Amino acid sequence: MSKSCLVVDDSKVIRKVARHILESMAFAVEEAADGQEALTFCRANRPDVILLDWNMPVMSGMEFLGAFNDLDYGHEERPRVVFCTTENSIDHIRAAIEAGADEYVMKPFDRETLEGKLQLVGVA
Amino acid sequence: MMGGSASESAYRVLMGVLESRTGQTLSPSRIWRIEMSLKPVMQRHNIADLDALVAALVTSNSRQLLDDTVDAMLNNETYFYREYSLFDDIAATVLDKLREINKLRRRLTIWHCGVSTGQEAYSLAMLIAEQGEKWAGWQVDIVGTDVSYHAISRARVGLYSQFEIQRGLPVQRMVRWFDQTEGGWLVKADIRRRIDFSVQNMLTDRPPLASPADLIFCRNLLLYFSAPMRQKAFAKLRTMAAPQSFLVLGAGETVLGQTDQFVASPRLRGLYEPADQQVRRAAAA
Numbered sequence: 455m456s457k458s459c460l461v462v463d464d465s466k467v468i469r470k471v472a473r474h475i476l477e478s479m480a481f482a483v484e485e486a487a488d489g490q491e492a493l494t495f496c497r498a499n500r501p502d503v504i505l506l507d508w509n510m511p512v513m514s515g516m517e518f519l520g521a522f523n524d525l526d527y528g529h530e531e532r533p534r535v536v537f538c539t540t541e542n543s544i545d546h547i548r549a550a551i552e553a554g555a556d557e558y559v560m561k562p563f564d565r566e567t568l569e570g571k572l573q574l575v576g577v578a
Numbered sequence: 579m580m581g582g583s584a585s586e587s588a589y590r591v592l593m594g595v596l597e598s599r600t601g602q603t604l605s606p607s608r609i610w611r612i613e614m615s616l617k618p619v620m621q622r623h624n625i626a627d628l629d630a631l632v633a634a635l636v637t638s639n640s641r642q643l644l645d646d647t648v649d650a651m652l653n654n655e656t657y658f659y660r661e662y663s664l665f666d667d668i669a670a671t672v673l674d675k676l677r678e679i680n681k682l683r684r685r686l687t688i689w690h691c692g693v694s695t696g697q698e699a700y701s702l703a704m705l706i707a708e709q710g711e712k713w714a715g716w717q718v719d720i721v722g723t724d725v726s727y728h729a730i731s732r733a734r735v736g737l738y739s740q741f742e743i744q745r746g747l748p749v750q751r752m753v754r755w756f757d758q759t760e761g762g763w764l765v766k767a768d769i770r771r772r773i774d775f776s777v778q779n780m781l782t783d784r785p786p787l788a789s790p791a792d793l794i795f796c797r798n799l800l801l802y803f804s805a806p807m808r809q810k811a812f813a814k815l816r817t818m819a820a821p822q823s824f825l826v827l828g829a830g831e832t833v834l835g836q837t838d839q840f841v842a843s844p845r846l847r848g849l850y851e852p853a854d855q856q857v858r859r860a861a862a863a
Contacts, residue, residue, distance in 0.1 A: 542740065544758040547749060558749040560740050567744045573662070574748050 489513030692799030693722030696733030736765035798828035812837035
């Protein structure tokens, strides 16, 4: 069965690029335009990995992560979270790790980088 | 025609220069890239095309031009934790085995031959640093050598771009072992000081090892050598290896049919050991 990825980004272009890369890696891809949409999706579904932007309207990536950490997945493994953002300072990266992110991709990125990060979190 | 617009004799001279300086040959898949690889060198030295470059190499006696030309033809591809599972194995079992073998003299020597810009050597240094107390009181020397002076200069500095830092390096290690600077991501001094980098031709130079190497990394280098050069290279690796040591090759490389100096390790999967040592162990058993 193919792995699933939820792409959370307010940029339609980024979502399209990410979808293109992920589908070429045989991922089933779902999209959300902000943290709130992503949270609604995650309350009903369990993607294997979430590709998460930082700055988004309605609910930011960090706000999403705070609420996401409270979700109960029971016996199932918690989805992996990979930040994917232009916020490239070490302070942002540290904050994301402390908030529970499993990996961090700095934009811009290429397919190989994303694939490598997904391998590191064990979903590719 | 072998490559782009230059004459065949120009390509032959360039390939000859590369082989005589490094022992490496150019596979057909790399020949077509010569012109592209050498473009920055020609621009820097104000040279119009490959034929003019060859003429300048033959007539000018410029050491800098020769170094730049050879450097540009080398493949310096590398990245952090290249083949992550290998580094996992090294952290989980190989280093423990080496500690056991060397427990009396409490000394470990690692030689990374063909270290390029340093990412894999730094990955090893990070593994050892993360094992902290296990290596307290040990002298651990990591030596990285490469024929490319440009690559070694970069390795010594330990500064990597955003693209390079994201290739293979887990984010936890990135924030632990790197500082973010205006020029990029700089390996912390505690890791940098653990490695001695130097420009060396592995076929002709003697690496600056304080004692025979207990672990040798020589990955994705021998594939660029012709069969006779490769045999010479294996002999050199054996000369520099401690009796009970391990050799790590690239994922697609093997000793089978290449040399009788090393054999697959019966103790550690994917690694190689000096063949004479295995014979000795078998005789003693």
